[in-house]
Amino acid sequence: MKSSIIPVDSGWTADVVVQPSGGADSLVLEQSESSLLSIPLHPLGVKPSGNQYTATSNARHAIGPFQILPDEVLAIFLEYLDSPQLRLLGSCCKFLYAFCRSEDLWKTLFIESPQSKSGSFSWRGSWRSTFLGLEAGQMAEIRCENVFSDVLYPPFLCTYTPLSPYTTNIPRGNAIPRLEDLSPTEFSENWSDKPFILTRPVREWPVYKSWDTDALLEQFGNVKFRAEAVDWSLNTYIQYMNNSSDESPLYLFDRGFVDKMGLSVGKHQQSPSYWIPECFGEDLFAVLGDKRPDDKWLIIGPARSGSTYHKDPNATSAWNAVLRGSKYWIMFPSNASTPPPPGVYVSEDQSEVTSPLSIAEWLLGFHAEARNTPGCVEGICGEGEVLHVPSGWWHLVVNLDTSIAITQNFVPRSHLPGVLSFLKDKPDQVSGFKKEVTDPYGDFVKGMQKEHPDLLEQALAELERRAEGRKRKWAATIGKDEAEESRGFSFGFGDDSDEEVP
DSSP, X not given: OOOOOOOTTSOOOOSEEEESOSSTTXXXXXXXXXXXXXXXXXXXXXXXXXXXXXXXXXXXXXXXXGGGSOHHHHHHHHTTOOHHHHHHHHTSOHHHHHHHTOHHHHHHHHHTSHHHHHTOOOOOSSHHHHHHTOOGGGOOXXXXXXXXXTTTHHHHHHHXXXXXXXXXXXXGGGBOOEESOOOHHHIIIIITTSOEEESSGGGGOHHHHHOSHHHHHHHHTTSEEEETTEEEEHHHHHHHHHSOOOSSOOOEEESOHHHHTTOOBSTTSSSOSBOOOGGGOOOGGGGGGGGOOOOEEEEEEOTTOEEEEEOOGGGOEEEEEEEESOEEEEEEOOOTTSOOOTTOEEOTTSOOEEOOSXXXXXXXXXXXXXXXXXXXXXXXXXXXXXXXEOXXXXXXXXXXXXXXXXXXEEOOGGGHHXXXXXXXXXXXXXXXXXXXXXXXXXXXXXXXXXXXXXXXXXXXXXXHHHHHHHHHHHHHHHOHHHHHHTTTOOOOOOSTTSOOOO
């Protein structure tokens, strides 16, 4: 495998970067020359491993017995050290100094610290300086031009990789359809299984007209919101959002925002803050009442923040309304005949998903292949627009600039069989329900029996038909005699990943 060679005294000139080196699992990160030229030099001068072959010195020779450890193992070892140990070890030589300055190490230390949990701190531009309480002028900056590492360099590369080469020039066949609006009937009959972008409904919301980061800070600056693993005041989160160089910025994703912000949801409320777009109005999880799982989230994040590949919980569908900023989406359908997106690996029961740790890492390594994969759709949902995510679709989303959005999950009637199947057959993967709800499937069935008995009967009949179809398919595959012998075999059928069988 070839590593990139970046000249020591100049900007970027290479057009191929391979990170990191080391075996069949290595990532190939490809960039055009124009995008590479826009990437600054590493703040400490660290370079990819390939540059060591043209250098006159290599700082790694100074680390003594640590030389037996590959960079990957050394990075894991450092995760077990506390702050004094990292600072002491980092003072030994330039190579260890560069490793001990890794922001990922200090991010973990700070998030687990009493400071972070209390929320009483000021963000100082980096995880290390915030943890140590250092002002910008107090931060030592030792140059490490002779440090070459395919562990240290990729996070920096990913942080500054331009997004535009990946989010523009969308092939016509991949473009997510854009519609002004849809009626509930049109959605149910023609669009419930397809991604699309609505361009009009959100622009009528009061929160669309009044919300931006300044307005939110003025009203809710001291209110704590959930941002991944932390609960910070909005004031603290905005400080972080406006002054961070994280490869994967923390994403504010709060499920309790309606109560925290005193919002009124529903077009028929006296003074509504926002309402569900008309075509998404039917939500069969409403029969659960107070037992329904989490379904509404406020999402705020800087450019480059977002979500790596996932499906929405409990086989639900979702809509995502952008109030400020814009988001790039790339999506793939999921069924028994299609593999997951390139670079995404799923366990047999689909309970575990493995993919690159950051969005930029996936874009660098797999975007070109994904764009040419059958079923791929992509598009940009701009300010005042709302995107529909059908049940079971894989999707990755990245903010192209500072973004504020509201999203909600729901169950349309066309996906009722898939939701029932998921709740019944994958109880270990069901999420979002309160602890006191011990039988989500049973509660949902009871609610449907009371509110929509005809829909429930049709959905259960559809599931039975699918199961019988699979049994016939199995019998045709193994032969009649073997099928007779295997009658004791129990067929499991999943959610929307199952194909229709006539």
